[in-house]
Amino acid sequence: MKLVEFTNKGIYCVPGKFYIDPWRPVDLAVISHAHGDHARWGMKKYLCHHFTKPILKHRISEDIEVQSVEYGEELNINGVKVSFFPAGHIVGSAQIRMEYKGFVTVFSGDYKVQDDGLSTPFELVRCNEFITESTFGLPIYNWLSPDQYSEQMKTWVSKNREQGKTSVFIGYSLGKAQRIMKSLEGYGKIFVHHSIAKINEAIESSGIQLPDYETVYFNDDLKKLDQEIVILPPALLDSNLIRKIPNRATGICSGWMQVRGSRRWRSADAGFAVSDHADWNGLLETVKATGAEKVHVTHGQTEVFAKYLNEIGISAEPVKTIFGDEETEEKEILENPKTSAESGTLKADSKI
Ligand SMILES: [Zn+2]
Numbered sequence: 499m500k501l502v503e504f505t506n507k508g509i510y511c512v513p514g515k516f517y518i519d520p521w522r523p524v525d526l527a528v529i530s531h532a533h534g535d536h537a538r539w540g541m542k543k544y545l546c547h548h549f550t551k552p553i554l555k556h557r558i559s560e561d562i563e564v565q566s567v568e569y570g571e572e573l574n575i576n577g578v579k580v581s582f583f584p585a586g587h588i589v590g591s592a593q594i595r596m597e598y599k600g601f602v603t604v605f606s607g608d609y610k611v612q613d614d615g616l617s618t619p620f621e622l623v624r625c626n627e628f629i630t631e632s633t634f635g636l637p638i639y640n641w642l643s644p645d646q647y648s649e650q651m652k653t654w655v656s657k658n659r660e661q662g663k664t665s666v667f668i669g670y671s672l673g674k675a676q677r678i679m680k681s682l683e684g685y686g687k688i689f690v691h692h693s694i695a696k697i698n699e700a701i702e703s704s705g706i707q708l709p710d711y712e713t714v715y716f717n718d719d720l721k722k723l724d725q726e727i728v729i730l731p732p733a734l735l736d737s738n739l740i741r742k743i744p745n746r747a748t749g750i751c752s753g754w755m756q757v758r759g760s761r762r763w764r765s766a767d768a769g770f771a772v773s774d775h776a777d778w779n780g781l782l783e784t785v786k787a788t789g790a791e792k793v794h795v796t797h798g799q800t801e802v803f804a805k806y807l808n809e810i811g812i813s814a815e816p817v818k819t820i821f822g823d824e825e826t827e828e829k830e831i832l833e834n835p836k837t838s839a840e841s842g843t844l845k846a847d848s849k850i
């Protein structure tokens with residue numbers, strides 16, 4: 499018997515009778531983390547990690563039914579032992595471990611092996627079958643350490659200050675924005691767009707301490723931003739709002755910035771390759787270390803990464819899912835800000 503099946507509603511745990519990160523309404527949705535492509539509206543009941551619960555409610559609705567658990571806590575769902583393990587991707591992100599009659603399948607969700615100082619660090623889970631992501635599954639993707647990219651960002655902020663400029667960082671409101679805050683902690687006053695402030699509040703409600711910040715509303719007198727640090731979501735790049743900030747330098751934070759071609763991304767003065775996903779080595783080391791004899795590769799470089807795994811003797815196959823990705827979303831916005839803003843993919847973030 500198959501423990502999981504890939505269906506048109508999402509990843510289905512057959513004996514457990516539940517879905518993981520489903521994209522159509524189901525009775526029980528086991529949620530790896532609160533990004534929009536993994537946590538959708540319309541489920542009868544949600545199951546997630548404690549830290550994800552307030553973020554989920556903020557993003558979907560206060561009225562949804564959510565049960566939350568601790569990392570490592572084991573639940574029995576229709577005879578399947580289900581537990582959550584840290585995925586290190588964003589606060590509250592989890593890998594989902596399922597065990598049935600001694601056979602173990604792990605769904606990675608999105609993961610990052612680098613410790614960002616905010617998310618619970620990634621924990622390796624050994625398994626028979628591993629469902630991995632492959633967003634950055636090409637050897638060209640190699641991240642700097644948090645200390646290194648923090649140094650890069652600080653140097654850029656200093657340079658901007660010397661030129662009388664305000665440093666505006668562009669990063670996704672859930673995950674990236676908090677990483678930017680962490681990297682610049684103590685390096686000056688940090689202002690965030692109110693969509694980021696709302697997420698910050700949801701995160702802080704779990705007792706997680708974020709660096710100090712102030713919320714910026716564009717109706718305020720923006721003089722106070724002068725030469726300071728400002729963090730805005732990607733939808734605001736090339737918007738009328740960002741133009742209200744005089745003397746600004748714009749820096750985009752995204753894994754895609756690693757590629758030289760990314761320089762063509764408009765209106766940015768700098769790019770920082772900071773990602774909430776594992777880089778090539780992170781993916782590879784993890785897949786090997788799980789000991790899985792079967793690997794399914796979802797979102798990103800599925801074909802290439804699965805092919806490579808097969809070449810090194812790990813049985814793998816690409817799986818079609820409709821997980822987009824916050825970073826894929828970022829990429830679309832960066833490449834074509836106008837159309838993406840209009841298509842409303844980041845509606846919540848585009849409000850003033
Ligand atoms: Zn994600």
Ligand SMILES: [Zn+2]
Pocket residue numbers: 533535536607608797821822823824
């Ligand atoms: Zn994703």
